[in-house]
Amino acid sequence: MRRALVILVVALFGFCAVAFSDTVYLKSGGKVTGKITEQNDDKVKVETSISVMTVERKNIDRIEIDKVEEKAEEVKPEVKVEAKESVPVAEQPAAGGTKTAEKVESPVRTETSELPRPTEEASDNAATYYLKAIKAMVYPESKETRDNILAVIQIGWRLENKDLEELLNQNEACLEELEKALSIEKCDFDFGKKYEYEISRPSPPLAEMCNLNRLLLLRGRYDEKVGQISNALDSYLDSLASACHIAQYKSVISQLVVYDIIHKSYNPLNDYMRSENCSKEMLERIYRCLNDYESKLFLPAEAWTSERDYIFSTFRMPIDGIKKGIMANSTIDDVSKRRMEAFADEFVLQARGLWNRYYGNYIKAAKSGSEEDRKFARSEREGLRRTRMAYNNMNLENLGESIRELLVESSEYSEANAEKIIVVWLSELFADIDKFFDKCDKALMKFRELESLAQKKAGFTQ
DSSP states (O other): OOOHHHHHHHHHHHHHHHHOOEEEEESSSSEEEEEEEEEOEEEEEEESOOOOEEGGGGEEEEOOOOOOOOOOGGGGGGGOOOOSSOOOOOGBBGGGGGSSSSSOSSSOOOOOOOOOOSSSOOOOOOOHHHHHHHHOOOOHHHHHHHHHHHHHHHHHOOOOHHHHHHHHTTTHHHHHHHHHHHHHHHHOOTTTTOOOSSSGSSOOHHHHHHHHHHHHHHHHHHHHHHHHHHHHHHHHHHHHHHHHHTTTOOOOHHHHHHHHHHHHHHHHHHHHHHHHTOOHHHHHHHHHHHHHHHHHHOOOHHHHHHHHHHHHHHHHHHHHHHHHHHHHHSSSSSHHHHHHHHEEEEHHHHHHHHHHHHHHHHHHHHHHHHOHHHHHHHHHHHHHHHHHTEEEEEEOTHHHHHHHHHIIIIIIOOOHHHHHHHHHHHHHHOOOOHHHHHHHHHHHHHHHHHHHHHHHHTTTTO
């Protein structure tokens, strides 16, 4: 359903930006540009960008018809986006076409590894070095090897494994670039570029960063095996520092990736703190880092704010496109243009109100962490679903026609009809709050267990 809604966004762009080729020249000196859909001895029907117009033959001077057919790709926006129920982040192709081993589920959106590149090297931006590390990374394609990496991360390097030792050797250059990234606090994969619509903003290479993180933890386990205890701790804490960088993207899916990294880092850090090789100084360092990282890792309210803006941009972008199409159409008189433009503005304003209402509940629940706020957000979402069920005559296939009727063909703006369209649109992209908060709660519990253990063994008081 969500994939179909994104197709609808593209279709709406076609509705407002289609390059019509047929021209009907009028005796009065005017013209009607569009696609001729029907004609006989008395009249000609022309489908323009906003309506179907009927022109009497007696008023026509001549007709020019271009037989070059319009191609679908000519009207598609340059936006690569799919919205899905679940996003297998860690199964996306990594550098060199490899894949990671596990899935990170997302209730909201699909990420892409197509990234903006800096026009010049930004030495103060960790993203610069992450991209270099990803380019240099060697990650196995074999599922058996990938599963073996995860097993070593979870239980330790208990057996000889020449393949994994060789993998670490092959990634020396990669890990050197990664260390440069981890020495910088700022991480901006947008490289300072601003986007008018959040939907146009490329996502960080989350799948590849998951692989980088696993290489860090694997290296830490190996360093423990060979007695490089201090180096092992560096790798484990670097894993969380990398998660802090990912969290800077402030999206729901980046938060889910952060939670997954915390789960992966739990066993290595827990085992390390319980080992006889972990000194009091090391425990104090772990505690200070965990205490500092918590506020940087857990950003659910910021994630839901970003998600609200992202989903709203899937609505606003095509409506803005329709407005531009209306204003550029020479067959529409100025009075009608002003009316249609006012309708579109009112439509966006009304939609923003509903977006803020429902996503505001999520944001409030994320900030407070209270079960009461979560229940209220859940009940509001259920109310939205019930309202959407009442509009069962509306679906994704006819939503574009409903928008056309609202903005173009109506003489008066109908708030009731507008709300139906908005509810259908919003309900199809609304995220699963329970799934997100469940993952957040579990990750926070694991994180605080580590923090409490470090505090206790280091002898710190509350």
